[in-house]
């Protein structure tokens with residue numbers, strides 16, 4: 001299967017290890033095992049006696065029950081466990097999309113959402129979010145794109161890179177548009193839980209009967225190293241996905257399953273920790289935007305990233321390459337997410353370093 005290069009991942013492979021200030025990262029500062037055990041009041045004794053077998057093939061009941069608490073009306077039969085959200089998205093697409101199917105993908109987003117369908121031979125229509133709409137989808141445009149012959153709409157809420165959060169009434173309208181076409185909606189909800197006002201968005205799986213939600217412990221729970229995600233979907237879709245899944249997963253690691261269960265069972269504590277860090281970083285970002293003349297940005301409402309526009313006439317990849325070479329500050333160019341003229345800045349890590357890096361960036365911009 002031929003597939004386009006994954007531009008964001010390639011950028012990371014090339015530049016991340018050399019960064020002095022990494023503003024490209026999308027995770028909230030990761031938890032260590034010790035921190036996870038402390039925050040969840042657990043100890044490790046139980047884990048030492050575990051046999052390192054395959055474990056429960058589709059994920060333990062404990063984990064699936066914990067995941068159900070992240071939704072309003074889901075049961076373990078609606079869930080399967082995957083290798084991160086990246087594995088979840090891929091499995092959904094491989095299971096549902098066939099050559100010639102029409103797929104509508106709302107971008108900018110994680111590249112899987114348009115490059116995998118394209119590689120399968122689907123007819124992919126990409127609908128661009130616009131800054132003047134606060135990065136929310138234009139519903140008339142979406143309705144036009146979807147028509148009555150779309151197989152699946154792929155979207156991401158809260159959105160990476162813009163930080164936009166689709167309000168409930170808009171999500172419902174998107175579901176109505178999908179219903180007219182009898183299409184599935186795959187909503188990548190990997191940042192759901194990190195809404196900055198503390199009001200967790202409704203999941204597409206809870207509001208639409210052909211809604212499929214993908215999630216993971218990477219962002220919301222700061223446990224990207226576990227490589228653990230899930231798909232929440234109607235039971236018959238999960239059956240098809242599990243059929244496909246036999247070929248690439250068997251099971252996830254039992255330690256990943258165990259630690260993810262602990263984290264999700266203690267979701268309130270971990271989300272509180274992470275929102276505090278995000279809001280601290282967001283304040284640094286907002287203060288910087290107020291004094292930085294060359295940049296503009298719709299203030300993000302969720303997630304860990306902002307999509308910052310800039311007003312110097314240079315391509316975003318060239319800008320980021322030179323910036324990092326001159327200063328060690330790593331920022332992700334919008335070009336890697338199909339929108340030049342923008343930069344993705346992650347603000348969920350160390351706020352002091354963020355402040356320093358943004359100052360360095362401003363000084364550098366003045367010299368360009």
Ligand SMILES: Cc1ncc(COP(=O)(O)O)c(C=O)c1O
Pocket residue numbers: 026083084085086087109110156160188190215216217218224228229
């Ligand atoms: C929107 C989105 N989906 C999926 C992923 C992959 O997440 P995971 O680490 O759970 O595989 C990412 C990672 O950055 C992401 O931003």
